[in-house]
Amino acid sequence: NKNPNKEIAWNYGISLTQKFHLFNREGSFSVDFFRTDFTKQAVIDIDNADGNATISNLQGKSFSNSLLVEFNFEVLKGLDLKAAYRLEDVRSTYHGVLLQKPLQALNKGLIALSYKTPNNQWQFDVNTSINGKRRLLNSFVGDVGKRFSPRYVLLNAQILKYFKHAEIFVGCENITN
Secondary structure (H helix, E strand, C coil), rough: CCCCCCCEEEEEEEEEEEEEECCCCCEEEEEEEEEEEEEEEEECCCCCCCCCCEEEEEEEECCEEEEEEEEEEECCEEEEEEEEEEEEECCCCCCCEEECCCCCCCCEEEEEEEEEEECCCCCEEEEEEECCCCCCCCCCCCCCCCECCCCEEEEEEEEECCCCCEEEEECCCCCCC
């Protein structure tokens, strides 16, 4: 392998945000789309059958498409909802085949609820993230691009108590195991 070249890429995209009022409450909706096309790239290849990682210059195509759709809304006084979806289609050429980048989830989602009491003494947060399948490393002959991890959901929650000069919180992560 030659020494990897400096990376060269073209990056472009668009971002749109719309704020709105519904039932006398504020909200927003946004969409972001960005694409990166690599013309030169150092490719870190961890798909080798011998278990070794190699770094080499890109031989083929490589790109990244990123789409983020987000919705924020105050459902009730003090209760905020955030829902988001992200598509990250990141692909590169490995051993002559254009494949999804390993260990990178194609789809992700988030639903978050946050409630703050009217006296601003307490805050309650619940976050659920949905993580799509990820391409696993292909260390077996004939397995190229065909092994994926299962989708999974993470649930996190916390309670926050505000004091005049301090805050205390109790939380639990990965409630869904």
